[in-house]
Amino acid sequence: MSKLNWGMIGGGEGSQIGPAHRLGAGLDGAFDFVAGALDHRADAGRDYGQRLGLVSDRAYGDWREMLAGETGRADRVDLVTVATPNATHFEITAEFLKAGFNVLCEKPMTMTVGEAEHIVGLARETGQICAVNYGYTGYALVRHMRAMVARGDLGKVRLVKAEFAHGHHADAADADNPRVRWRYDPAQAGVSAQFADCGIHALHMASFVTGQNVTTLSADCVSCIESRTLEDDAMVNFRMDGGTVGRLWTSSIAIGRQHGLTLQVFGEKGGLRWAQEQPNQLFWMPLGQRLQTIERGEGNLSPEADRASRVTVGHAEGMPLAFANIYSDLAEAIRAKKEGRPCDPAADLFPRAEDGLRSMAAVFGVAESGKADGQWVDARPPMFR
Structure with a gap:
């Protein structure tokens, strides 16, 4: 089976997210990294691209040059990953999408709900795949949780409790650190800081x-470090369209927490608990029975978990492998589209533009509710109401 062509915008030298994408895209041999505009500095981007193995005429100086260069090629990229600063994602x-490319965009997909609705409309109009990198859904046991819920193991789900809390921005002395400061600056981050960065995951x-x-949702947002304009801690209560009640805590000032992404799901017939820092174990308590690991x-x-498990039992699983599962899903979806056949259901799990839109609506809902002392607000985007 021939490889698909893949290109990347952003994720240049020193990037936090770039290596995870390149590892994930290349892990299964489904994609060849053939094109990139990797840095906002044209010469630096071209140089780094060539050091990564790109040929000189496909190591582009910026995304516009890449768009023009790839559009006319018979071997153009099948998928473009957008891993640039948040405010550039939409454009x-x-x-x-308008030029006929499939896109995987880093989160947040856009900076406003209106922009996100526009992206959803473009994806539907063009028929192109537009995915959003909620990469943690690539973990095998997260997919197994989904399968257990879907097949009714828990019965009706009553309550879901989610956390994404760390302590890496807890030092008030970092207030002027440019790598931290921008996250709490509305001019650069938008209407939300911690919830938009971590809570939406x-x-x-x-x-x-x-x-x-x-x-619907109700939010309590606080800036525990008073110099910050945007929140560094938030507690969000929410309701879901299947009747489930939700609780979510996200924080950047929780000293002692490292990554802190956890999910618990409680149903009529049992409960599940998973933590991203210990991703190889899923704890399952059936009603009236003993705790199982x-x-x-x-x-x-489940088939979803089996497909997403890449190393033998007992060995560590990491974030790049979760990203690789998103890329594996996309490779299957792109090939299915090319071949005019249905996508493998166990692979049809990558987050869509619609997920990016719902997340952006939730960000603005949290900001609105937080300013209104926790008033309940409609968290759905207008086009889904």
């Missing part, structure tokens, strides 16, 4: 696992 994603995971969407890679898991 780049929109232009590549936890919220999306709650929807991914339960198969339900958030309808489900190990990633063991036999008799």
Whole structure:
């Protein structure tokens, strides 16, 4: 089977996210990294691209040059990953969709709900795949949680509790550190800081696992470091369209927490608990029975978990492998589209533009509710009401 061509915008030298994408895209041999505009500095981007193995005429100086260069090629890229600063996501994603490219965009997909609705419309109009990198949904046992909920192991889901809390911005002395300061600056981050950065990962995971969407929410947002304009801690209560109640805590000042992404799901017939820092174990308590530990890679898991397990049982699983599962999903979806056949259901799990839109509506809902002392607000985007 021939490889698909892949290109990347952003993720240059020193980038936090670039290496994870390149590892993930290349892990299964489904994609060849053939094109990139990797840095906002044209010469630096071209140089780094060539050091990574790109030929000189496909190591571009900026995304516009890449769009023009790839559009006319018979071997143009099959997928473009957008891993640039948040405020640029909308324009780049929109232009590549309009030119007929499939896109994987880093979160947040856009900076406003209106922009996100526009991206959803473009994806539907052009028929191109537009995915959003909620990469933590690539973990095998997160997918197994989803499968357990879908097949009714928990019965009706009553409550979901999500957390994404760390302590890496807890030092008030970092107030002028440019790598931290921009996250709490409305001019650069938008209407929300911690919830938009981390909370939406936890919220999306709650929807991914339960198969339900958030309808209303109430938020308490605080800036524990008083010099910050935007929140560094938030508690969000929410309701979902299947009747499930949700609780979400996200924080950047929780000293002692490292990454802090966890999900618990409680149903009529049992409960599940998973933590991203210990991703190989899923804890399952059936009603009236003993606590069980489900190990990633063991036999008799769901097709979704089996497909997403890449190393033998007992060995560590990491974030690049979760990203690789998103890329594996996309490779299958792109090939299915090319071949005019249905996508493998176990691979049809990558987050869509619609997920990016719902997340952006939740960000603005949290900001609105936080300013109104926790008033309940409609968290659905206008086009889904």
